[in-house]
Amino acid sequence: MSLHFGSLFWPNSYREPVNYPELSGRLSKSVVVIGGGVSGIICGFELSSSGIDTVLIEQQRIGTGSTSANTGLLQYSNDKMLSELIRTIGETDAALFYRACKHASEKLCDIAESLPRGTEFKRRSSLYYASSPRDKATLRKEYNTLVKHGFAADWWEEEQIAEHFSFRRSAAIVTRGDAEVNPYLFVHAMAEEAVKRGLEIYEGTKMLRVEPNGDGYTIFTSAGRIEAEHVVYAVGYTPEAAGGRWPKTKLHRSYAIVTDPLPSLAEWHERFLLWETARPYLYLRTTNDNRIIIGGLDENLRQPVSSKQELRAHSMRLLAELRRLFPAYSPEIRYEWNATFGESADGLPWIGEDPDRPGQHYCLGYGGNGTIYSCLAAEIIRDRILGIPNAVAPIVKPDRAVAAE
The missing domain is CATH 3.50.50.60 (FAD/NAD(P)-binding domain)
Incomplete structure (x- = not known):
């Protein structure tokens, strides 16, 4: 398969x-x-x-x-927010698991920096933004939960996001200690x-x-x-x-595109890793040669698409989302793919x-x-x-x- x-x-x-x-x-x-x-x-x-x-x-x-x-993102925050995971497995275990993920992220960063062969590794911060204003309260709860359990995080309101990026969102959490790598x-x-x-x-x-x-x-x-x-x-x-x-796995498929190199990414503050509260969510990162990677549009189907036409339709949707976030850029698709991924209940x-x-x-x-x-x-x-x-x-x-x- x-x-x-x-x-x-x-x-x-x-x-x-x-x-x-x-x-x-x-x-x-x-x-x-x-x-x-x-x-x-x-x-x-x-x-x-x-x-x-x-x-x-x-x-x-x-x-x-x-x-x-x-797509090479190394982030300790999970698809299931800490505040949500607490409701599932309890506060003690959820916090322990998140701390273990933070430790794993730090360890992978140390390994990447120690390897003699270059891996296009860069330490990054992450911007986790509210997809819509109604997500702001949930995001604020997550921020409070992270801070309560000792995770370094900053709270950004709409104006602060707009000061650093070309898009506006009602709120966001900035976390430190994440990274990107060429997997x-x-x-x-x-x-x-x-x-x-x-x-x-x-x-x-x-x-x-x-x-x-x-x-x-x-x-x-x-x-x-x-x-x-x-x-x-x-x-x-x-x-x-x-x-x-x-293992009782749920297998889905997801999409990603990589653009041609852009002349400048000046409007992308500190090359943050970007993702959002919506589920399924979009996520974005940059590369060392000024490309942009954006992925998402997850579907509850295991087998990847089998035609270029179907793939291109999803790729164009991702490109449209990218242009909405960064209207000053003129990105063109260079690579595009659809892949199977799995998760648990x-x-x-x-x-x-x-x-x-x-x-x-x-x-x-x-x-x-x-x-x-x-x-x-x-x-x-x-x-x-x-x-x-x-x-x-x-x-x-x-x-x-x-x-x-």
């Missing part, structure tokens, strides 16, 4: 990535990570950095699945560094089945097999590949050991913060393997009580 359709932007930034061999024969490791996208690579990076003997297999090439369609470069740079730390990577190696073998598992692949104590499923938006009965990712299958772990960072969730997953799975308690693990565990909506 295809995960995206259209012309992708990021792969053009690294046309000759490092190639990894196909697995043949037998291999014995402590952990096998299945999936070479952002989730799998972050997990492989974390495990190998912790001294855990790990191998990663990818059925195609590193970063060619959903990672190529990722394709980031994944490849992390993979190269993880190999230096002991991770083995095999491309063109498809997982066929996993069978118990006493103290662990045998993973049968397209041209070999792996004996391992632990299996990590970082299989992106193909949850059926992970098996098990716990409670807005939280599926992370941790399957209670029915000890030693098999989910690394399914579903939601708008997928890269952040992947970092959380890597730490939770690492701690489980090493026997270290992790306070966030019970919040996102696969068998938590959640309705399959």
